[in-house]
Amino acid sequence: MTLTHRLRDIAMALAITLLCGAAALAAAPQQKTQAPGYYRMMLGDLEVTALSDGTFQMEPGKLLTNISPEQLDAALASGYLKSPIETSVNGFLVNTGSKLVLVDTGAGNLFGPTLGRLLSNLEAAGYRPEQVDEIYITHMHGDHVGGLVVDGRRAYPNAIVRAAQQEADFWLSKAHMDAAPADRKEGFQSAMSMLNPYATAGKFKPFSGDTELVPGIRAQGAHGHTAGHTLYVVESKGQKLVLWGDLMHVASVQFADPSVTIRYDTDPVSAAVQRKKVFVDAADHGYFVAGAHLPFPGIGQLRASGAGYTYLPTNYGALH
Ligand SMILES: [Zn+2]
Ligand SMILES: [Zn+2]
Numbered sequence: 001m002t003l004t005h006r007l008r009d010i011a012m013a014l015a016i017t018l019l020c021g022a023a024a025l026a027a028a029p030q031q032k033t034q035a036p037g038y039y040r041m042m043l044g045d046l047e048v049t050a051l052s053d054g055t056f057q058m059e060p061g062k063l064l065t066n067i068s069p070e071q072l073d074a075a076l077a078s079g080y081l082k083s084p085i086e087t088s089v090n091g092f093l094v095n096t097g098s099k100l101v102l103v104d105t106g107a108g109n110l111f112g113p114t115l116g117r118l119l120s121n122l123e124a125a126g127y128r129p130e131q132v133d134e135i136y137i138t139h140m141h142g143d144h145v146g147g148l149v150v151d152g153r154r155a156y157p158n159a160i161v162r163a164a165q166q167e168a169d170f171w172l173s174k175a176h177m178d179a180a181p182a183d184r185k186e187g188f189q190s191a192m193s194m195l196n197p198y199a200t201a202g203k204f205k206p207f208s209g210d211t212e213l214v215p216g217i218r219a220q221g222a223h224g225h226t227a228g229h230t231l232y233v234v235e236s237k238g239q240k241l242v243l244w245g246d247l248m249h250v251a252s253v254q255f256a257d258p259s260v261t262i263r264y265d266t267d268p269v270s271a272a273v274q275r276k277k278v279f280v281d282a283a284d285h286g287y288f289v290a291g292a293h294l295p296f297p298g299i300g301q302l303r304a305s306g307a308g309y310t311y312l313p314t315n316y317g318a319l320h
Helices: 003-027 069-078 118-124 165-171 174-179 182-200 268-285
Strands: 038-043 046-058 085-095 100-103 134-136 160-162 212-214 217-221 230-236 239-243 288-290 299-305 308-313
Touching: 038 118, 038 230, 038 239, 046 118, 046 230, 085 118, 134 212, 160 182, 165 182, 174 182, 239 268, 268 299
Parallel strands: 100 134, 134 160, 239 288
Antiparallel strands: 038 046, 046 085, 085 100, 212 217, 217 230, 230 239, 288 299, 299 308
16 A cells, blocks of 8 residues: 555545544534523521522613613623623522422513423422422512412412511502502502412411511511512521522622612612612621522622622532
8 A cells, every 4th residue: 555545545534533523413403401490509407499480681771770871881791791681580499397488489471481480490309389388478579479370370289478568568459559650550460460369268478577487587678679578588507598589680780889770679769778788798797698680590699899799609519
């Protein structure tokens, strides 16, 4: 065999290898599905499972207030983001060992097909809806209560639903709905359609003030985003996690500048005051925090940074 022949054979073998390699890549179709939407951590003796309800496209320029368009563009760019921002909706399941407690239920079918997955992710995480003992609602916006009812029936048939009395008084009042502008009435209707089946069954029990609801979980009022917006503080063996609900919405903007507000706030001034107060406490003490609209799983810690805060998403951990 001449050198030319040998080179030709090597080139041919190489070409076949490359072609086969290409064929092998093309043969496996891309899956284009995300991992199951749950993330689990232990907090002392308590098991906490973040549950994804899905994501939606948010246009912060149409929603955020108390910020100029230039400031907003700069804040988004510093987070390598641009509008619209894909935004998570998260709920949190706490197994205390004696009670299974769900905090917020996602949007159900109120907000289209990209949301409404919390229930299937609860099942993927190893639980059944009938096992849920209590449901704590941070506030009655549709993306937090929309998962309470499926096809007119209670999705969690054995659960007691709890929320702040002020929240119930505001959203479940026909007088308030009648007085609201036309484009705000739907929010009242959806809150009523989600809570009333539980109330009728004797399974809706509003609470008043900051109070322990089960051992290890207590309510802490942070009114402003809505009239009865409530944080839930989870504690065990010196570890602490504060479930924030809608204390904030846009991580890339509001950690750096907590004074930025959102049109959904019933009382934006109080919402900003609460946000600043809660951020200060979280950074001072370094405990875990979790947001309904922080990127899934939405659990992390805060550090003070200049005039604002840096958010540190929790380090991934295996469970033993
Ligand atoms: Zn809200
Ligand atoms: Zn929300």
